[in-house]
Amino acid sequence: MNKYLSELAKNIVPYTPGEQPKDKQYIKLNTNENPYPPSKRVLDKISDSCFEDLKLYPDPNSNSLRSALSKYHNVKESNIFVGNGSDEVLAFAFAAFYKDKQICFPSISYSFYPVYCQLYNIKAMKIEMKNLKIDVESFLNKKKGIIIANPNAPTGELLSLKTIEIILKSNTEDVVIIDEAYIDFGGESAISLINKYENLLVVQTFSKSRSLAGMRIGVAYGNELLIDGLNRIKNSFNSYPVDRISQVIAVESIKDDDYFLKVCNNIINTRVTTTKILREKGFDIEESYANFIFAKHSKISGETLYKKLKEKGILVRFFNKAFIDNYVRITIGTKEEMDKLINAIDNIIKD
C-alpha cells in the first residue's frame, strides 16, 4: 500500500483516455480528433515577437481570446472563461458549483463526469437512457445540478435548443452545464440562452472542430455569477492555466472562419456518407451530430470489431460497459481514411 497518498488519491478511479499506442502507425479513429490540420494562419502567428514574450507570464485572463470570442458569439467578455482544455474547465465547474452536492447526468455519456464526482465528493445520480437516447422527462425538476453533453458522447445524439430550454425552465436553482464539445458538427449552441438563464453554463473546446487538441483550449460561457465561480477556483489552483502560444493560436483560429466552416462541412459530409455505406453493410448506427458515429454490427461484437480493426492498423474506441459493449465509436477521419476503414470492415465481414 502506498502510505503517502491521501484517502482521495488512494480511492479515486482515474479517467481512462483512448489508447495512444506507439507500436506502429495507426489510422486513429478512437479519440475524436479532427483529421485536418488547424488554419495555416495559426502557424504564421508564432512569430519572433511572440517568441521573445515567452519569458513573461501569459495574460492570466486570456483577454485577447475572450475579446475575439465575445465578438464571434455576440456575448460580453465578462460572460466568458478560458481554461487549459475543456476538461480543466469542467473540473473547475464541478468544484465551483457541485462540490459536496448532487448532480444528474445521462448514464451513458462522457466518462470523465463520474471521475470529477469522486474528485469533489459529489453524489452522482445517473439517469438511465431509453434505447440509448437521453430520457429528457427524467431531467425535469431535479433540484440538483445537471450536466448533459450535447451532442452526447459516445452516442452522437443531439438535443434541440427547445429541449434544452424545457430542462432549464424546470431547473433554475442549480447550475445546468451543457457540454458542447461536438456542437459545431451540426448542432445549435445554447450560448444564445445564457442571458435568459443565469444558471446555464455552456462549455466548448478548440480540440475538435478547431483541430487544436494538441493545444488544450477550453471555454465556458455563462452569467457573471458563474464565471466568477470558475475564476475563484482557477485562481486557487493555477493562476495562468493557458499559455501564450495557445492564446495567440486560438485567436487566429477564430479569425479564419472560412477554413473552420470548410473543415466542419467536410466532416459532416464524410459522416453522412460513411453512415450510409456502413448501414448498407449491416450496421445499426445511431443518428450522429458529432465527429464520430456509434455503430454495432448485427453479426460481429464490438470487441471483435475493435480487435480486428486494430490488427489492420485502424484504431476505434470500444467501451467494455453494459448496454454499449456491442458498439464501437468511430471518429470521422478524412475521406481516404474512411475508405480504408470500409475496406477493412469488408474484409472482416468476409472472414
Place this chain on the structure above:
Amino acid sequence: MNKYLSELAKNIVPYTPGEQPKDKQYIKLNTNENPYPPSKRVLDKISDSCFEDLKLYPDPNSNSLRSALSKYHNVKESNIFVGNGSDEVLAFAFAAFYKDKQICFPSISYSFYPVYCQLYNIKAMKIEMKNLKIDVESFLNKKKGIIIANPNAPTGELLSLKTIEIILKSNTEDVVIIDEAYIDFGGESAISLINKYENLLVVQTFSKSRSLAGMRIGVAYGNELLIDGLNRIKNSFNSYPVDRISQVIAVESIKDDDYFLKVCNNIINTRVTTTKILREKGFDIEESYANFIFAKHSKISGETLYKKLKEKGILVRFFNKAFIDNYVRITIGTKEEMDKLINAIDNIIKD
C-alpha cells in the same frame, strides 16, 4: 450572495498574482520573470510538422520531455512528472499527499501554499520565521507533511542540501516537498536525494531560469510511489495538461545548456552587483540565491518605495503583511533595467 457556488467556492480566498497592469509600459520587476528570452533553438522547433500535429492530443505523459529530463538530471523517467506549470504540479501534490491532512511550511513563503490548503481541506501549520530565516529546528519530527521553498520566496534564503537532509531524516512518514522554483540561481538541487528518501518530492519550473513563464511547464521528481500519486490526481482532473508546443519547446530548452548557464550566470552577476549598490544606498537586503532580492530601506517604507517606483514606470512587489511590510521584492532584470531602477531609487531618496 451567489447561490450557485459550492461552499468551497464561496469560502476560498484565491491567490493574488503580481499585478499585470496595462495602462503603460513598465519595467516589470514584480513577478520574478526572466529578463532574457528563451533559447533561439526553441523557435526553430515550432516547424511545419509540429503544426500539422496540433490536431492530435499531446502525449498525456510528456514522454520525450521526461526522457530529456531523465538524462539531464540522471534519474529514471519513472521518477519524473510533468504538469502545466509548477503551480499545477503543486496543486496535484497537495491533493495527492495532503488532502484532509496536515502540513507545515514557513510562515513567510510562497503565498499559494495556504490557498491549496483551503482548496483541499488541509490544516496548515505555519512555522514562525526567526529574523526572516527559516527555523529549521522547528521542522524536525513533525509527523505532518512539509513544504519548503528553496530558495525561499520572497526572502531568497537558501537551505543547504545538508540542512534539507536533516529535515528529511527526522520526517520519513509524510511527504516532504522541496519547491525549487529558484534553485538554478545559485542553489544545489535536492533531486540527488530522491533515491535515498522515498518521501521526498522536488518541484521545479521552466518559468524562471529557463525563460518560459509564458508556456507553463512544471516538473516534479520523486520516488515512483509519489509519481503514481500525482498521476492518479492528474488523470482524474485533466489527462492532457501539457500541450504539444510546450513539450517540444521544453525539450529544446534542456538541450541548449550553454545558453541556460549563460542566462543564469548573467542574473547571478546582476544580483550581486545590484545588492552591493543598493546596500551602499542604505538598503538592508537579505542574502539571496534567487532571481530577486528582498530589500528594505532605513528611511523609506516598502509601500512608499513600491508606489514611487510605479510612478516612475518600474513595478516591484510589495506585500502588505505583518513582518514584511517594510520590504519590497525586486526581480533581477537586465543590467540596463537595474541601472534604471538604481537611478529611480536615487531620485526617490533625494526627494
